[in-house]
Amino acid sequence: MKLPFVISLPHCSGRIPTRIRSGIRLTPMEAADAIDLGIREIFGGLPAFKVLCAQWSRLVVDLNRPSDQRHAKGPIALVDYHGRQVYRADALPDEEEITRRLSTYYEPYHRQLASAVETAHIKGLLDCHSLQGTGPAEAPDAGKRRYNITLGNNGRPDGKKDPARGELTCTPAFMCFVRQVFEGAGFSVSINFPYAGGFIVAHYGPGLAAKGKMALQIEINQDLYVDPVTENLVPGKAEKVKAEIFACLKKIGKAL
Secondary structure, X not given: OOEEEEEEEOOOOOOOOHHHHOOEOOOHHHHHOOOOOOHHHHHOOOOEEEEEEOOOOOOOOOOOOOOOOOOOOOOOOOEOOOOOEXXXXXXXXXXXXXXXXXXXXXXXXXXXHHHHHOOOOOOEEEEEEEEOOEEOOOOOOEOOEOOOEEEXXXXXXXXXXXXXXXXXXXXXXXXXXXXXXXXXOOOOEEEXXXXXXXXXXXXXXXXXXXXXXXXXXXXXXXXXXXXXXOOXXXXXXXXXXXXXXXXXXXXXHHHO
8 A cells, every 4th residue: 555645754864975074073973863763764665655765964954944044953953952062163054054055955855845745646744753762851851751652733732723833734633533543553642742843844734734634743762663772773673663653654544
């Protein structure tokens, strides 16, 4: 069965061009923390209408941020997810460098994504990520254990509209249905916490929702498939999660 979705994986790559890597102060292991571990293995091979995989690390450009944002965690991040400075003091990207990266790495991805979500027969967009099992220091849920799946429709924890965030990317009723599908497969599920959705679902979702379609951000807890000692992906566990996720998405696709 071909899933009637566009799947976006904006944080699945760890590649950094040599020209940019030379100015980054993070160690290779620290830079690897920017990868959404396991997300390519779980979602990248699903038989969806279109699967868009980032080709470059979010340290090069964060595809899940507005292109006009200019702060420490904008599309060209100066601080990583753990609060560490990304660049040496003498290698901070200036506006010329930011413009170059947006043109080279950001805009091609979003042109493909914009074109894919306009395809008439697709039923929605899934923007997929993974997160650590316990919220890190700078997260909204710092120090707390996380659910297996976090679903985001740019709303409140009940799936309803949060005026401070803007328009929903799918209806509360459909969000409830999606939660039930994942819970029926044995996953614990949180809605819109710790994350309600980033730029991609907030930008493309309202337009899809207005057409009777939807967009969802899906975050998977890495504890489902990562070895707690080595912190490496366990292929057998990842394959199991992939099969379970695929079964859930088939049910969700049929309901639309």
